[in-house]
Amino acid sequence: LPYVISKRPEWDKFAGAVYSIAFDTVFPDGRTLQIGTAHDLGQNFSKAFGISFERENGTRDYVWQTSYGISERVIAAVIAIHGDDRGLVLPPSVAPIQIVVIPIPYKGSEEEIIEKSKEIAEKLKINGFRTQLDLREKLTPGSKYFEWELRGVPLRIEIGPRDLKEGTITLVRRDTLEKKPVKVDGVIEEAKIMLQNIEKNLKEQASAWLKNKIHDAESLEAAKVILEKESGIIELGWCGNDACGLKFEEKIDAKVLGTPADGKKLSVKRKCPICGEEAKFIIRLAKTY
Ligand SMILES: [Zn+2]
Numbered sequence: 014l015p016y017v018i019s020k021r022p023e024w025d026k027f028a029g030a031v032y033s034i035a036f037d038t039v040f041p042d043g044r045t046l047q048i049g050t051a052h053d054l055g056q057n058f059s060k061a062f063g064i065s066f067e068r069e070n071g072t073r074d075y076v077w078q079t080s081y082g083i084s085e086r087v088i089a090a091v092i093a094i095h096g097d098d099r100g101l102v103l104p105p106s107v108a109p110i111q112i113v114v115i116p117i118p119y120k121g122s123e124e125e126i127i128e129k130s131k132e133i134a135e136k137l138k139i140n141g142f143r144t145q146l147d148l149r150e151k152l153t154p155g156s157k158y159f160e161w162e163l164r165g166v167p168l169r170i171e172i173g174p175r176d177l178k179e180g181t182i183t184l185v186r187r188d189t190l191e192k193k194p195v196k197v198d199g200v201i202e203e204a205k206i207m208l209q210n211i212e213k214n215l216k217e218q219a220s221a222w223l224k225n226k227i228h229d230a231e232s233l234e235a236a237k238v239i240l241e242k243e244s245g246i247i248e249l250g251w252c253g254n255d256a257c258g259l260k261f262e263e264k265i266d267a268k269v270l271g272t273p274a275d276g277k278k279l280s281v282k283r284k285c286p287i288c289g290e291e292a293k294f295i296i297r298l299a300k301t302y
Pocket residue numbers: 251252253254257285286287288289290
C-alpha cells in the first residue's frame with residue numbers, strides 16, 4: 014500500500030508522546046484513511062510507571078519507549094485501493110490463496126484432466142505457492158472463475174482438453190485479466206514471474222493513484238476548490254504556529270494530517286495563508302475517515 018508519512022501536529026498527537034507520526038492513504042472517493050501510527054514516548058510513561066534500567070556505570074535511568082499501532086484498517090485499505098468492479102484484487106504477497114487451479118472437464122477426458130490438475134496443483138504447493146485446487150463438481154468452470162475473481166485470487170490456472178493435447182495450460186491474471194498459454198513444464202517459473210508482475214503492477218497503479226491525489230495549493234481558496242472537486246491530500250505553506258494550524262481546519266473544513274515526515278520540503282517560497290508570515294513547513298490537510 015502506498016501512503017504518506019506525516020508528523021502529527023502538537024494539538025492532535027497521541028497523548029503522552031513526544032513525537033507522533035501517522036501513515037495516511039487515499040481512498041477511491043478521495044478521503045484519507047490513517048492506516049498506522051508510531052510514537053516516540055520518550056520517558057513520559059517510564060517515569061509515571063517507574064520503569065528504569067541500570068547503566069554500565071551503575072547509575073539508574075528511566076527507559077525510553079516507542080509504541081506503534083497498526084490494525085485491521087490496513088485490510089480495509091487493501092480491499093478499497095486494489096479492488097475493482099469484479100471484486101477483490103489481492104496482492105500475491107498477502108493473498109491467502111495465490112493460485113487457483115480449475116480443471117475444464119470434457120467428455121471422454123475428464124479423468125485425465127482431473128489427474129493433470131491434481132498433479133499441477135501439487136507441484137505448485139511443493140514449490141511454495143499457496144494453491145487451491147477447485148474440484149467441485151456441481152459448479153461450471155465459468156462460475157468458478159467468477160467466484161475466485163470475486164475473492165481476489167491473483168492467478169488462475171485453467172486446464173482443458175485442448176490445452177493438454179498441446180502440452181500447455183492457461184494462466185489468467187486477476188489484475189489485468191490477461192490470459193497466457195504456457196508449457197506445462199514451465200508452469201513454476203511462469204507462475205513465479207506472473208505473481209511478481211501482479212505485485213509490481215498493483216503497487217505501481219496504487220502509487221500513481223496516490224501521487225495524483227496529492228495537491229499543492231497556494232491559497233485557501235485554491236485548497237477549497239480542489240477539496241470540492243476531487244478531494245485527496247492538500248499541501249499548503251504553514252508558519253508553524255499551532256493557532257494558524259487549527260484555523261486551517263476551520264477555514265477549509267478539512268483535518269490536519271501533519272507536516273511531512275518523509276523529507277518533503279517546500280520547493281518554492283510560500284506565505285502562511287492564515288497570518289501572512291513566511292511559511293516554514295508544508296501542512297497537509299484532507300477530508301478523513
Ligand atoms: Zn501562520
